[in-house]
Amino acid sequence: MPxxxxxxxxxxxxxxxxxxxxxxxxxxxxxxxxxHAEGLWRAVHExxxxxxxxxxxxxxxxxxxxxxxxxxxxxxxTAVAVVSGDNDPAIAEAARGAGARGFIHxxxxxxxxxxxxxxxxxxxxxxxxxxxxxxxxxxxxxxxxPAALGLSARQGEILALVLQxxxxxxxxxxxxxxxxxxxxxxxxxxxxxxxxxxxxAITRLRGRRLVLP
Numbered sequence: 539m540p541x542x543x544x545x546x547x548x549x550x551x552x553x554x555x556x557x558x559x560x561x562x563x564x565x566x567x568x569x570x571x572x573x574h575a576e577g578l579w580r581a582v583h584e585x586x587x588x589x590x591x592x593x594x595x596x597x598x599x600x601x602x603x604x605x606x607x608x609x610x611x612x613x614x615x616t617a618v619a620v621v622s623g624d625n626d627p628a629i630a631e632a633a634r635g636a637g638a639r640g641f642i643h644x645x646x647x648x649x650x651x652x653x654x655x656x657x658x659x660x661x662x663x664x665x666x667x668x669x670x671x672x673x674x675x676x677x678x679x680x681x682x683x684p685a686a687l688g689l690s691a692r693q694g695e696i697l698a699l700v701l702q703x704x705x706x707x708x709x710x711x712x713x714x715x716x717x718x719x720x721x722x723x724x725x726x727x728x729x730x731x732x733x734x735x736x737x738x739a740i741t742r743l744r745g746r747r748l749v750l751p
Contacts, residue, residue: 592621595622595624623645642654644740
């Protein structure tokens, strides 16, 4: 059975966008995306251990640390990496402590993401500390307001959280909205930006810094 990579993210658009990007850069490998832990274990049972597993730190049931530790124990040959949009250095260390071979911050540029995947598949660790994305670099970015992007103030607020890599559930909690309302806003934001996925939206906004009113 051919080697494959597994993406676990409970936000379907993020999962599909990540999978599509990896398929472009890892043409030799099948890439599958699953929205929950059950799908991950089903894939492991049916296909064997994946060569690469990228797991979102925040899942619907909480952090993925227990899942990461279990996967590392049951599939020691799998290169497991944790992905998160949080700027807390403790998350990368927690991922390392659970046995992950890497941590990739969601605000890293796509080419860095591709290099990280290649390194992990080559047996090398890859830990992107949040400190590698310094606020000082924001001064070289072009500031842009939600209105300039054709977005409402609320959509701008939600876009700022999307750019941090947060899933709909956490955005809903932070904004005091229902998850379905956030989903509608995110769809409207993607349409306005001419993007199909969150990953594509983040890429389109590279070089610009969102400034909220």
